[in-house]
Amino acid sequence: MSSQVKIGPRSKNIPALELRRVSYSLDGKQILDSVSWTVREGEHWAILGPNGAGKTTLLKIACGYLWPNSGGAVYRRGEALINLPELRKSIGWVTSTLASQIPPRETALRTVVSGKFAQIGLWESPAKRDYALARKYLAQMGCSRLIRREFGTLSQGEQQRVLIARARMTEPYLILLDEPCAGMDPGARENFLASLRQLGRRKKVPALIYVTHHVEEILPMFKKTLVLKQGKVLASGATSAMLKPRVFEKLYGVPLSIVSKNGRHWPVVA
Ligand SMILES: Nc1ncnc2c1ncn2[C@@H]1O[C@H](COP(=O)(O)OP(=O)(O)OP(=O)(O)O)[C@@H](O)[C@H]1O
Ligand SMILES: [Mg+2]
Numbered sequence: 001m002s003s004q005v006k007i008g009p010r011s012k013n014i015p016a017l018e019l020r021r022v023s024y025s026l027d028g029k030q031i032l033d034s035v036s037w038t039v040r041e042g043e044h045w046a047i048l049g050p051n052g053a054g055k056t057t058l059l060k061i062a063c064g065y066l067w068p069n070s071g072g073a074v075y076r077r078g079e080a081l082i083n084l085p086e087l088r089k090s091i092g093w094v095t096s097t098l099a100s101q102i103p104p105r106e107t108a109l110r111t112v113v114s115g116k117f118a119q120i121g122l123w124e125s126p127a128k129r130d131y132a133l134a135r136k137y138l139a140q141m142g143c144s145r146l147i148r149r150e151f152g153t154l155s156q157g158e159q160q161r162v163l164i165a166r167a168r169m170t171e172p173y174l175i176l177l178d179e180p181c182a183g184m185d186p187g188a189r190e191n192f193l194a195s196l197r198q199l200g201r202r203k204k205v206p207a208l209i210y211v212t213h214h215v216e217e218i219l220p221m222f223k224k225t226l227v228l229k230q231g232k233v234l235a236s237g238a239t240s241a242m243l244k245p246r247v248f249e250k251l252y253g254v255p256l257s258i259v260s261k262n263g264r265h266w267p268v269v270a
Helices: 055-062 084-090 096-101 108-117 128-140 156-170 186-201 245-252
Strands: 017-026 029-039 045-048 073-076 091-095 174-178 207-211 224-229 232-238 256-261 264-269
Touching (some): 017 055, 029 055, 055 174, 091 096, 091 156, 096 156, 108 156, 156 174, 156 186, 245 256
Antiparallel strands (some): 017 029, 224 232, 256 264
């Protein structure tokens, strides 16, 4: 795959990410089957789907870590071909797996600064302004008091907030969050979601893609939802239209009703 095409300029009409009939298979098993999905600049999406539905595979394809190997095409800001090092900087990843790869003795501040180089650990010499930017992004995630703490001593919720600040160092146009609240207790989760909500209120914010099994984590800022089942798009569109008992029953195979409060939705056994 050639890698010489530059990532295009920001435009309202050109989607940040567009998947056209993307299929991916492994050892003869179809993992993604003709998935079409368009994410506009600054548009926040939730992704729902049972275990093994292909959510993480889809994110890996979105960020160029995997290629559609059985059909389809991916366009990022209108470009089909990519420069991989550029792409690493223009799409941020936040997962609990990433948290486990961060050197535990590194301070929160240095962890964030290392995001500038899209690498794990700080091997290059950052400029003063990189530290200033890191402090700003940490402050925006409510983490100013953590800057000197070693990453390994932070709680899971704090680690995920630091990783979002880190992902912003390259000013990406897309940030992928793969089950960022996995393993958090309800309090840590709400604190994390409050920081995410603050981030979503900012004017210049990357498009956020939020994969979760927990419907109640889908904040009102996630106005669109993609629903995947067995590698296929089961439904996609306005979150208000996706979070319906008939969609959940098809998705999880059990009758569920939805309790809604303050723009959030809780599934309960019907
Ligand atoms: N490297 C791999 N080798 C073999 N199978 C794989 C590999 N990666 C993914 N798969 C399979 O592809 C399917 C989709 O996996 P994926 O991780 O994308 O699902 P997911 O929707 O993220 O699931 P979960 O909710 O459990 O995280 C699963 O059946 C998984 O076993
Ligand atoms: Mg997954």
